[in-house]
Amino acid sequence: MGRDRLSNAAYSRVADEAKAAGSATHKGEERHRQGKGLHELVDPAGFGVIRRSISWLEPTGKRFKLLRGVAMLEETRLDTTGSMGGNVNIAMRVLPKTHDLLAKVPHAVLGRYDVQMITSIFNDAKDQYILNRSQAELDERIAEQMTYMLPEHGGAGNGGEDPQYGLFGAAYLTAADINKYGLKSYDFTITDEPARNFVTLDNLIRVFGPDVMAKVKENGHVVSEGELPSTKQIIADLLKRAHAFLLLVETGSGGAGYWPTVISKDRIIMIESVEWLPYIKAAIIGLTEGVLTLQSLEEFLIEDAKLSKSVAASIKRAVAGIPIGAQATLPNFGLLPKKDDMFAQKGDLWPIGHQNFTGNASAADDEDGDQDQKAGKKKKKKQGAGWL
Amino acid sequence: MKTGTAIRVKGPKGQMYDVGKQLAVNSRFNLYECTLEDGRVCLLKIAATKEQNGLLDREAYLLTTMMEEAEATEAEYVGKFPGEPPLNYHFLFPRVVDSFVSEEYEGRRVTVLSFFDIADELSDLAPLYHITTRERQRVDPKTSAWILGKLLKLLVFTHGQNITGQSLDGDNILIYHSDKDERHTVAICDWSEATIMPVGLSPDAMTEDIASIAQAVIVALSGDPDDETFAIPPHEEQLTDSRFADHLKRLAEGYEHDAAKAHAEFYTLIKKELWAKAGFHPYTSTRI
Numbered sequence: 001m002g003r004d005r006l007s008n009a010a011y012s013r014v015a016d017e018a019k020a021a022g023s024a025t026h027k028g029e030e031r032h033r034q035g036k037g038l039h040e041l042v043d044p045a046g047f048g049v050i051r052r053s054i055s056w057l058e059p060t061g062k063r064f065k066l067l068r069g070v071a072m073l074e075e076t077r078l079d080t081t082g083s084m085g086g087n088v089n090i091a092m093r094v095l096p097k098t099h100d101l102l103a104k105v106p107h108a109v110l111g112r113y114d115v116q117m118i119t120s121i122f123n124d125a126k127d128q129y130i131l132n133r134s135q136a137e138l139d140e141r142i143a144e145q146m147t148y149m150l151p152e153h154g155g156a157g158n159g160g161e162d163p164q165y166g167l168f169g170a171a172y173l174t175a176a177d178i179n180k181y182g183l184k185s186y187d188f189t190i191t192d193e194p195a196r197n198f199v200t201l202d203n204l205i206r207v208f209g210p211d212v213m214a215k216v217k218e219n220g221h222v223v224s225e226g227e228l229p230s231t232k233q234i235i236a237d238l239l240k241r242a243h244a245f246l247l248l249v250e251t252g253s254g255g256a257g258y259w260p261t262v263i264s265k266d267r268i269i270m271i272e273s274v275e276w277l278p279y280i281k282a283a284i285i286g287l288t289e290g291v292l293t294l295q296s297l298e299e300f301l302i303e304d305a306k307l308s309k310s311v312a313a314s315i316k317r318a319v320a321g322i323p324i325g326a327q328a329t330l331p332n333f334g335l336l337p338k339k340d341d342m343f344a345q346k347g348d349l350w351p352i353g354h355q356n357f358t359g360n361a362s363a364a365d366d367e368d369g370d371q372d373q374k375a376g377k378k379k380k381k382k383q384g385a386g387w388l
Numbered sequence: 389m390k391t392g393t394a395i396r397v398k399g400p401k402g403q404m405y406d407v408g409k410q411l412a413v414n415s416r417f418n419l420y421e422c423t424l425e426d427g428r429v430c431l432l433k434i435a436a437t438k439e440q441n442g443l444l445d446r447e448a449y450l451l452t453t454m455m456e457e458a459e460a461t462e463a464e465y466v467g468k469f470p471g472e473p474p475l476n477y478h479f480l481f482p483r484v485v486d487s488f489v490s491e492e493y494e495g496r497r498v499t500v501l502s503f504f505d506i507a508d509e510l511s512d513l514a515p516l517y518h519i520t521t522r523e524r525q526r527v528d529p530k531t532s533a534w535i536l537g538k539l540l541k542l543l544v545f546t547h548g549q550n551i552t553g554q555s556l557d558g559d560n561i562l563i564y565h566s567d568k569d570e571r572h573t574v575a576i577c578d579w580s581e582a583t584i585m586p587v588g589l590s591p592d593a594m595t596e597d598i599a600s601i602a603q604a605v606i607v608a609l610s611g612d613p614d615d616e617t618f619a620i621p622p623h624e625e626q627l628t629d630s631r632f633a634d635h636l637k638r639l640a641e642g643y644e645h646d647a648a649k650a651h652a653e654f655y656t657l658i659k660k661e662l663w664a665k666a667g668f669h670p671y672t673s674t675r676i
Contacts, residue, residue: 248587256587270586293441293497294449295487320449321584324442384559385578386414387515 005068005115006099010140015092018147024092028132028150039148044133044169045209050219051169053116053136053176053185055337057346064346069339072113073136073176073185074102075242076281077120077166078274080151081127083251084192088121090274092146097305099142101282105304109286112338113178117142119149120169125162125196127152131207133169136176160194160258164231165207168199171238172216172223173208179241180349181332186285187244190274192251194258197231204228232262243288243326247271247280266321276315279305283319290328294320397422397432397498400488405432405500416440416580421510422500429510430485431501433580434493441489441497443580448487448499450551450582455483457549479506479573480542503562506573512566516574516608517558525673526610529626531572533658534669535563535608536636538574539601540654543594543647546582552593554582556600558607565671572671595645602639610676632662 018024031039040046053073057064078087102108103115116136123130129152134145167189176185204212216223221237223229229237238244246268248255259268271280279301286292292300294316301312327333337343341351350356395407408421408429415436422432435441458477465475482501490498507513516535519525527535539561546552554560554576565572585593607613610621618640620633627633635657644650663669 260587260590265585265587265590266583268587287442290442293445293489295445316449317453317584318586320446321586324446325439326442329439384414384555384557385412385419385515387412387518387559388410 004139005103006096006139006142008096011096011099011143014140014143014147018092024089024146025149025151027147031148032150038129038132038150041145042132042134042148044131044165044173044207045212047135049173049208049212049215051118051133051136051174053118053174053178055114055177057343060342063352064343066337066339066341066343066351068114068138069112070114070181070336071116071136071177072110073116073118073174073178073242074110074281074285075118075120075170075174075185075187076277077122077163077170077187077189079161079163079189079191079193080121080149081123081161081193084190084249084274085151087190087274088146088149088151091119091277092143094275094278095143095146098278098281101278101305102285107286107291107300107304109282109289109291111291112336114138114339118174119146120166121149121151122161122163122166123152124160125203130162130203131165131169133166160196160254161191162196162203163189163191164195164197164199164234165203167231167234167238168204168229169208170242170244171234172221173212173219174241175219176241181336183327183330183333183336185242186281186288187238187242188247188281188284189245190247190249190271190277192249192255193253194255195231195262197262199228199231199234201225201228230262235263243284243323245269245284245322247277249274266323269318269322271318272314276311279307279311279315280319283315284322287319287322287324288327290325290333294324397490398492399486399498399500403486405430405486405498407432416443417578424485424500428502428504431482431503431510431577433499433501433578434490435496435498438495440580441495444487444497444499447578447580447582448484448497450584451481451484451501451579454481454546454549454551458545461545475541476573477542477545480538480545480575481579482575482577503564503575506575507564507566513562513564513575515559515577516561516563516604519563519608519673520558520610520676523673524676526621526676527608528672528674529609529623529632530663530669531672532605532609532636533632533654533663534572535561535574536601536605536639537651537654537658539605540598540647540651542576543597543601544651547589547594547597547647550585550587550589551582552585552589552597554579556597556604558604561601561604563671591645594647595642598639598644598647598650599642602636606636606640629662631657 018026053071055071056067058067080087102110116138118134118136120133129150132149170187178185213225246259246263248268248270250270283297297316298312301307337351343351348360350360397405397407406423410420412419417433417436420432422430435444455478462475482503485500485502487499489495560576560578562575562577606618606620618637
C-alpha cells in the first residue's frame with residue numbers, strides 16, 4: 001500500500017522532538033558537531049542527485065491505480081543567512097498550515113493533485129554548505145528532512161547570497177511527472193538579498209558532486225561545462241517547467257534592486273514576514289491554477305486560512321500582479337488523470353478509457369515541456385480595443 | 389453573444405443586465421452596451437475566452453482598489469484644503485458595478501463598468517482617436533492641453549500605486565465633451581492589461597506611459613501617428629510660441645519618467661507662462 005499524506009499526528013511527532021531538542025534542525029546541527037557532514041537525504045549530491053516527483057501507481061490486480069492523483073511538485077528554497085537564519089524554524093512551524101492550504105482544506109488549491117514538497121535552504125558560497133536540498137516528499141518526511149538541514153547563519157557579508165545553485169538544481173536536476181503532461185510545478189525562493197549572476201563548475205561539483213554535469217545530461221538537459229548558464233538563463237530555463245516566484249523580504253539589503261534584473265517583476269512578491277509563507281504560496285498557486293480568483297482570494301484567506309481581513313487584503317495586493325491562470329491555460333490542464341483512475345501499465349501517462357489513452361507512448365516524448373515557453377523577451381505591441 | 393437579440397445576463401445576486409449593442413471586440417474581451425435594472429446604461433465586458441478571465445479579474449480588482457484610493461484621497465484632500473478644486477481622480481477611470489464568472493457563458497468572466505461619474509449618456513463618450521479618424525476633426529492646442537493635463541494627473545495617481553501597463557493610446561482614451569454643458573474630461577476605458585508591481589515601477593515603464601499619452605495627444609492635434617519625429621501641425625493663433633510643442637514632443641520622445649514632475653512642469657508652462665489669462669477653455673475642434 002502506498003504512503004499516506006502528511007497527517008497532523010505524524011507532523012507533531014517530528015515537531016515535538018525538534019522542540020524538545022531546541023531547534024528544528026537539531027539533527028543536522030548534531031551531525032555537523034560530530035563531523036559527519038550533510039545527511040544523504042538533504043545532501044544535494046545524495047540519492048542520485050536528481051530529485052524526482054512521481055505519481056504513485058498502486059498495483060491493483062493486473063492494472064495500476066493512481067492512488068492520490070497526479071504528483072504536483074512544490075519546491076521552496078529558503079535563505080538561512082544572517083537575519084534570515086531562523087527561516088527553517090518558521091518553515092517547520094508553518095508546515096501543517098502550508099500543507100493544509102495546498103492539499104487538505106475544503107478549497108485546497110492543489111486538492112486534485114498528489115502534493116509533493118521539496119524544501120531547500122541556501123547559504124553563501126563562503127559557507128560550508130551552499131545548499132541543502134530534501135527529497136520530494138508527501139508525508140512526515142517533509143518535516144523529518146528539515147531536521148537534517150544545517151542553516152549556517154553566515155552569509156559572509158559580501159553583498160549577496162548564492163541561491164542560484166538551488167535554482168540550478170530546480171532547473172536541471174529535477175524530474176517531475178507533472179511536466180510530462182505539459183503542466184508546470186511550483187518553485188519559490190525566499191530571500192532578502194541579491195544573488196550572484198553566475199555559477200562556477202567548482203561550486204556545482206561541490207554542491208551536487210563530481211557527476212553533476214552527467215546528471216544534468218541524464219535528466220535530458222544540454223548544459224555546457226565551458227559555458228555555464230547565467231543566473232538569468234537558469235531562471236529562464238526553470239520557468240519552462242515551473243511557475244517560479246521570488247518572495248522578497250525587504251530588509252534594505254539590495255534585493256529589490258537586483259532581482260528584477262533576472263526575473264520578471266510579475267514574479268517578484270514582496271512579503272512582510274516569512275510567517276506569511278503558507279498564505280502567500282497558497283494564494284499564488286490558487287491564482288495560477290485558476291481555482292482562486294482575486295475576487296475569491298480574500299474569502300479563501302479569511303475562511304480557510306483564518307486570517308484577518310486586513311492581512312488577507314495585504315496578501316491579495318501583494319500577489320495581484322502575478323500571471324493569473326497561467327497553469328489553467330496550459331494544454332492538458334483539463335485532461336489530467338484523476339485520483340483512482342486505472343492505468344494499463346506503469347509508465348503510461350493516460351489511464352484506461354481516457355481520450356488520450358492511445359497516445360501513451362507519444363505523450364512521453366515531449367518531456368522537457370518547452371512547447372509553450374519561448375526564450376527571449378520581445379516587447380509586445382498592445383492590441384487596440386477594437387471599436388466597432 | 390449575438391447582437392440584435394434580447395440577451396440578458398444574470399449576475400450572482402440575481403440582478404439582470406440587458407445586453408445591447410456590441411461596441412468593441414479584440415482577443416481579450418467583447419464589449420457591449422448594457423442597461424441596468426434602473427435604466428442606466430453601462431458597459432458590459434465579457435472575456436473572449438476563459439483563458440482571459442484572469443485579465444478581467446485583475447482589472448476589476450485594480451479598478452475597485454483605485455476607486456477606494458481615489459475616494460479616500462479626495463476625502464483627505466478636501467479636509468486639508470477646503471475651498472480648493474477637488475482632485476477628481478475617480479473621473480479618470482470607470483467604476484466597477486459588478487464582476488463575476490458566468491456559467492451561462494462557458495465560465496467566462498463578465499464585468500459591468502460605469503462612467504456615471506463622468507457622463508449621463510454613454511454616447512457622450514468617444515475614443516480620442518475617433519476625433520481625427522471618424523469625425524475628421526483636430527482639437528486645438530488649448531483643448532489638447534487640458535487633455536494632456538488630465539492624463540498626466542491620472543499617471544501621477546496610478547504610478548503612485550505602482551500600477552502600469554494599461555493601453556494609453558487614442559483607442560483607449562475616452563473623451564467626454566457635450567453640447568449640453570461645458571464639462572469636459574477624459575478617462576481610460578480598458579484596464580485589462582494593467583498590472584500592479586509592488587516592487588515598484590521601472591523608469592522605462594513610467595516613461596512609456598508618459599510618452600504614450602503625449603503621442604495620443606499629438607495625434608488628436610492631427611499629428612501623423614507614424615511620424616517618429618512627433619511633429620505637431622502648426623496652429624496660427626495658439627502655437628506662436630514653440631514651448632508648448634517642444635514640451636509635448638519631449639514627453640512623446642520619452643525624456644520624462646516622473647509623472648508628478650511632468651505634470652507640475654506642464655501646468656507651470658500652461659497656466660503661468662503661455663495661457664495665464666485664458667481661463668476655462670471649452671472643447672474646441674476644427675475640420676482637418
